[in-house]
Amino acid sequence: MKKQQPSHSVQIKEDFRETIQWKIFRIMAEFVEGFEFIADFPKSVTIFGSTRSTEHDPWYQKARELGAMLAKDGYAVITGGGPGVMEAANKGAAESNGDSVGLNINLPDIQLHNPYVNSSTGFHYFFVRKVMFSFVSPVYIFFPGGFGTLDEFFELVTLAQTKKLSKPVTIIVVGKAYWTPLLQWLDQDVKNTYRAIDEDDLSLINMVDTPEEARDLVRSHAVKNGKEKK
Numbered sequence: 001m002k003k004q005q006p007s008h009s010v011q012i013k014e015d016f017r018e019t020i021q022w023k024i025f026r027i028m029a030e031f032v033e034g035f036e037f038i039a040d041f042p043k044s045v046t047i048f049g050s051t052r053s054t055e056h057d058p059w060y061q062k063a064r065e066l067g068a069m070l071a072k073d074g075y076a077v078i079t080g081g082g083p084g085v086m087e088a089a090n091k092g093a094a095e096s097n098g099d100s101v102g103l104n105i106n107l108p109d110i111q112l113h114n115p116y117v118n119s120s121t122g123f124h125y126f127f128v129r130k131v132m133f134s135f136v137s138p139v140y141i142f143f144p145g146g147f148g149t150l151d152e153f154f155e156l157v158t159l160a161q162t163k164k165l166s167k168p169v170t171i172i173v174v175g176k177a178y179w180t181p182l183l184q185w186l187d188q189d190v191k192n193t194y195r196a197i198d199e200d201d202l203s204l205i206n207m208v209d210t211p212e213e214a215r216d217l218v219r220s221h222a223v224k225n226g227k228e229k230k
Helices: 020-038 058-072 085-095 126-136 147-161 176-193 211-224
Strands: 044-048 076-079 100-105 119-123 139-142 170-174 205-208
Touching (some): 044 058, 058 076, 058 085, 058 170, 085 100, 100 126, 119 126, 126 147, 147 170, 170 176, 176 205, 205 211
Parallel strands (some): 100 119
């Protein structure tokens, strides 16, 4: 009689990269690397805007002009490192021999770096990159954009409203034709009709129409907060 071989259950080894412990350490590492990176740019302005703007778009040109102005004033120009308005701001800074910085997001099979970034770091997690954005600059400038731009805008306004930021910030929106309907809705409906915000909350938002006006507000922030002399 043939001897029966003992059966063995097949054990499939778990990929440690899918464990919660590994993910926690990866998140911690991204925070450490991110904070070390942004510490090199103590004087900076962060600019957001549509990824779909082309070099023929007037907002692309204005972002490029503003990036150049800020670089000449000694500011590092920080963006998400992608195309559109981000590329324009980085381009203006790079052309003026300034620090042109990208806080990139790493996506499979997609290259989001624009060619005008001269200092960059990448993040696997969107939420870690958001934290870096909230710490990196005292001034945040928003050009017209889509859901991503609006998401960052409301994120920063909420953090400023609830005083969860580590320093005083100035929030600037560029483009009255684009931003006026939103600010009117916030004023008339959200504030007056539903009383969900108040006048002080709306005062956090500064609306301008030109790169020069935005640059002047950046300078005013520095003077107000003791970073520069009048």
